[in-house]
Amino acid sequence: MAGFLLLLLSALTSGAEAAFFSLSEQEIARCKTSTKKSELLVYSLLQQPRKLLTNILVLNNGINVGIITLFAYVAWQLYGTTSLPAGALIACLLFVTFLIVFCGEVLPKVYAQKKRLDIARRTAPFLRALQTITSPLSQLLMAISGHIEKHYMIRGYNHTIEDLHHNLDVALTNEDSSPEERRILRGVVNFGSITVRQIMRPRIDMEAFSTSATLPQLLPQIVKWGYSRIPVYSESMDKIEGILYIKDLLPYLAETAGFNWQQLIRPPFFVPETQRISDLFQDFKEKHVHMAIVVNEYGTTSGLLTLEDIVEEIVGEINDEFDDDDDIIYSQLDENTYIFDGKTSLHDFCKITEVPFDAFNEVKGDNETVAGLMLALFSNIPRVGQATSYGRFHFTIESADLKRVKRVKINVATKKENYHKVG
Template sequence: MLLSALASGAEAAFFALSDAELEQYKNSHNKAEQKIYRLLQTPRKLLTTLLIINNGINVSIITLFAYVSWQVFGTRSLSAWAIICCMLLATFSIVFFAEVLPKIYANKRGASIARKLAPAISFLQEVSKPLSSTLMGISDYIEKHYLSKSYHQSLEELHHSLDMALINEETSPEERKLLRGIVNFGSITVGQIMRQRKDIVAFNMNATIPELLPLILKWGYSRVPVYAHSKDKIEGILYIKDLLPHINEGPEFKWQHLIRVPLLVSEQKHIAELLNDFKDKHVHMAIVVDEEGKTTGLLTLEDVVEEIVGEINDEFDDDEEIIYSQLDENTFIFDGKTSLHDFCKIAEIPFDSFNEVKSDASSVAGLMRSVFGRVPRVGETLSYGRFHFTIESADLKRVKRVKINVTSKKEVFQKAS
C-alpha cells in the first residue's frame, strides 16, 4: 500500500511542477533536479511508466487480499458476502490510502517529493522501457486507426457539403480557400505543417555575443531556438529583444540566462489545440519532439494562422514559392520535394486523401514510392481513387517531377447522378 501511495504521489508531484520551477531545474547543479527536468521532457513516457508501476502494485495488493481471505476463511470457495466485503475493503483501501491522500499531500509538497523520487523513477523508467514503448505504440495505433475514424467521417461529410455549395454558388478563389482552410483546420496536425529539423535555424549556447550578432543580422528572426550540443535537444528560445540591451557587452557576458523555456509538442497534436496553447502560454513558437524528446521540427503562431488565411508576408520575408505549375483546372505538375500538405492545399483536396497509402511519406516523391511500391520510372502512370499520376522526371533514387490529374468533385457528382 505504501508503494502504491508513493507511485500515486509521484504522479501528482511531477505534474504539479510549474514552468518556472522546471526552468530552475534545467540549470541546477542538483542531480535530482536535473533528472526531474529530463523526465518531464517526455511527459507521456513518464506518465506511462508511473501508470505501469502503480497498476502493477495495485494488482499485487488485490492478489494479497485474495490470499489473506483464503487463509482467514480456510477455503478458496468464498461466499458471496465474503467476496463483496473483501472487494469493498480492498477498493476503499486503495482509493483512499493509495490514491486520494498521497495526491493531496503531493500537491502541497510536489517539489520536495519529486526530488526524492526522481532517481528511483528514472531507474524504473529504463527498466520498464520495453513495456512502456509497447503500450504507447498500441495507443498510437488505436488512436490513429480507430478513435479518429468517426471524426474523419464527419469531416468528409463537411467537405462534401462544402463541395456541393462551391459547385452551386459563385465564389472567388480567395473565398474558396478561406472556407476550405476553416473546414480543414481542426484535422491538421503539427507534423503536417512543421518546419523540418534540417531547416531549423538555431544558435549554439557556447557562442559569445560578438559571434551571435552576425547570425542575428543574417537570419533576421525575432525568436531563435538555442541548443547545447546539437539540434536534437533544444534548451530554450532566445528572444532577440531580450538581447538588445546587451549588444555592446563583451565575449564574457553570459547571455544564456536570457533564454526562455521552450514549448514542446508532439507531431500528433492538432494545430487547433496548439493555437490554444499559444494563447494560454503567451508564446509564438513551439518545438516539435518525438517520444525520446529529440527535436523533429518547429512551428510558429504564424504557420498556424496561415492555414486559415493563407500566406502572411511582411517586408522582410523572402518569396519562397512552392515549385509547381497548373496546366488546367484539374491537372498539376509538382516538384517531388513538395510536401503532401502543400499539394492538398493547392489542389483543394482533403488532407487525409492519401492516409491509407502514404505510410510515412510526407512529400509528393515519398507518396509516389508508397503508391507504386518502389521508385517508378519516367513515363509510368498509376491511378488511385480520383487521382491519376504520371512520372515526368525521376532517377534511380527518387521521383523529381510528377503530373497529377485530380478528377473534380463536380465530375464525380455528375457521374453519380
Template sequence: MEAIPDLFGQMPPIVISSVWLMYSVEGIILCLLLLCSALISGSEVAFFSLKPQQLAECRHSSSQTERDIALLVSDPRKLLATVLILNNLVNISIVTLSTYMVIDIIGKNSPQATLAMSVLTLVVTFMIVFFGEVIPKVYSNQRALSFARLTATPILWLSKILHPVAFLLLQMSRLVESRMQKKGYNVSIEELNQALEITTTSEKTSDDQKEILKSIVNFSTITVRKIMQMRMDICAADTEWRFHELLAYVNEMGYSRLPVYRETIDKIEGILYVKDILPHLEQSDDFEWQQLIRREVFFVPENKRIDQLMKDFQARRVHMAIVVDEYGGTAGLITLEDIIEEIIGDINDEFDTRDVTYKRVDENTYFFEGKTLLIDFCRILDVDIDIFDEVRGDSESLGGLLLELFARMPRVGEKKRFKNFIFTVMSVDKKRIKNVRVFIRKDAPVIHD
C-alpha cells in the same frame, strides 16, 4: 343546410333580424381577430428584422414609439414569448368562434355537421396561414421599421399584462435548454460540412469566406503533424557558433525566434528571441550570446490537435513549440502563425519570401519540390487530399508519398502512376527526393501501379 330556411321560416321577423345581427357581429369579430393575427405575425418578423443601425436610432429617438421598439427588442426572449402567446390566443379564438357559428347555424346533430366541420377546418386554416401569416410576414420583412412602429405600443402593454405567462414559458424553455446542453449533440464533421455547403450557396458568400468557414469546421480535426514545418526545414542556431556567425544567420533568416540546439537538432537547448540580442549588437565576437537563450521550451507530440495547441499557446503565452516524435527526437516545429494560417490562409510579412514551390508547364503538367506538403499539393491541383490516404502512410510531403509508392529511394527518371497522376522523379540526393514532375491524365481511368 335546408334546416336553416325552415328554422328562419318559423321565426318572427324581429327574431330573424336579431339572429342575422348576431351573426354579423360574430363575422366582424372574426375579421378583427384575423387582422390581429396578421399584425402579431407581422410584428414578429418586423422586430427581429431590424438592423443594428435602426435599433441604435430608436434608442436615441425622441419618439416614444421608437423607444418602445428598442425596449422590446432589448429582451428578445420575452418579446418572442409574448408574440407567440398572443398569436396562439388569437388563432384559437378564431377557430373557436368559427366552430361555434357553424354549429349554431346547422345544429350539432345535423347530418351535414361532419362535412361542414371539414370544410370549416380547410377554410379557417387557409385564412389563418395566408392572411394571418404569409401576407403580413412578407410585407413586414420589406417594411420592418414601419410595421414595428405600428405594433410596438400595443405589444408593450400586452407584454406587461401577459408577463406571468411569458415568465413561466421562459423558465420552462431554459429548463429544456439546460437538459439538452447536458445531453449534448453528436454531429459529425461530415454533417457540418454538408450543412456548410447548403448554407454557403448564396452569391453573396465569396470563395474566401467559404474556405475560412470550412477551415473553422475542420479546425478541431487537424493534427500538428499536418501543418508543422518539417525537421529538414527548421531554421535553428548551434550553441557552438560565434557571435558574428549568429548575427549573420539571424540577418539572413529574418525570424524573430530561433530554436537553439547542441550538436544535433534533436538536442534543443532553448529558444533565442532576436529582440534579446538587440542591446548587444556592439559586442565583440567573443560575446557569450548563449546566456540569452530562454530555456523554457514547449515540446508537443505530432498527434496533438491544433485547437488544443492554440489553447496551450494562450495559456503559456508562447508562440512556438518543438514537435517531437515517439522516440523523443525533433520531428518539426510549429508556431501560432502556422495555426492561424490554417484558418485564414497565408500571412506574409516583410521577411517572408515568395518562392514558387511549383511550376505549371501546361494544363496537365506541373513541377513540384519534393518537400511540398501534400495538403498544399492537393490545394494547388484542386483535388481532395483523401485521394492519397490509402498509400501515403505517415507521409505529409510529396517526396514522402513517392517513397511510400516506390517502397525505396527511386532513381532519376523513374515513373510511378497512381490513379490519374503520373509522377516522374526529376532529381534526388542520398536522403530525399528533391524535384518531381506531375502529369495529370484528366480523362484516364482511376488506376494505379
C-alpha cells in the same frame, strides 16, 4: 443524518460523472501510461464509456429516489398521515428538488470541472466496487437501449469531412463567393483534425544556432534569416536548449565575441507530433509562447511549429517582408496539372488542389510529403520519367536523384474521372 449521507452520495456520483467525461485526451493518455493504480483504473473504466455512464446513472437515480422516499417518510411522520395537504406537498417537493438539483447536481459538477482528474482518481475505486451492485440493472438498460437504437433510431448525422467540404462547395458556388472564402471555411472545418506533424516545418528545413557560436557569428545569420525567434541547440538538433528572441538581443548588438548571449535564451516548449493543432493553439494562448519544438516518440527533434503556422490553416498564407513567396514551391500548368517540389507536405498539396485531406491516408503510411508519397506508391526511389496513378491522381517524376525525389508533376482528374494504378 441518513438524508445528508444520501445527498453526499448523490453529489459524489454527479461529480464523478462530470469528472470522467470531461477528461482531455492528454489526461487520458497520462492515465494510460501512469504507474499509479488509481489512474490506471480511471483509464480502464473509460474503455467502456457507455457501461460506465449507465452504472453512474443507475446509482445516481437510485440515490435520488432514496432521498425523495426519505423526505416523504419524514413528512408523513410530521403530519401523522399519508394524505398531505396540497400546500405542504408542493413545499416538500420544491425543497427536495432544490436540494437534489443544486447540492446533488450543479455544485459537484461545477467543482468537478476544475479538479476533474483528481476527482476521477478518487472516485474510480468507489465506482468499480459498486459496479457489482448496479451491473444487472445497467446491463438490462444497455440491452434495451441498444435494441431501440438498432431498430428505431434514425441515423441522419453521420457526415464525413468530405461531405462537409462538398456542402460548402455547393453553398458557395455563386457569383458572390470566391476561392478564398471556400479555403477559409475548409480550414475551419478541418481545424480540429489536423495534427502537428502535418503542418510543421521539418527538421531538415529548420534554422537554429549552436550554443558554441559567438555573437558576431550570429548577427549575419539573423539578418539573413529574418526570424524573430530562433531555436538554440547544443551538440545536435536533438538537444534543443531553448529559444532565442531577437528582441532580447537588440540591447547587446555592440558587444564583443566574449559576450555570453546564451544567458538570454528562453525555455523551449516541446510538443509531440500527434498533437492536434487545435489543442496546441490553446496551449500557445495559455503559456504565452509562439513557437513549439516538435519531437517524435523517441524524443528526437522532428521540426518546429509557430502560432503563425496554425493561424494560416484558417486564414491562408500570411507573408511579411521577410517571407519568401516560394515557401511552398509549385507551379500550375493548367486547371488540373501541377508541378510540386518533393518536400511539399501532403497537407499543403491537398489545400492547394482543394482535395480532401484524407485522400492518401490508405497508401501514405508515415509519409507526410509528396516525395514520401512517391516512395510509398513506387516502393522504391523512382527514376525521372516514371509514372504511376492512384485514384484521381496521376504522378510523373520530373526530377530525382539516387537519394530522393525532387519534383513531381501531378494531374488531378475531376471526380467523374478515375485513373487506374500503373507501374
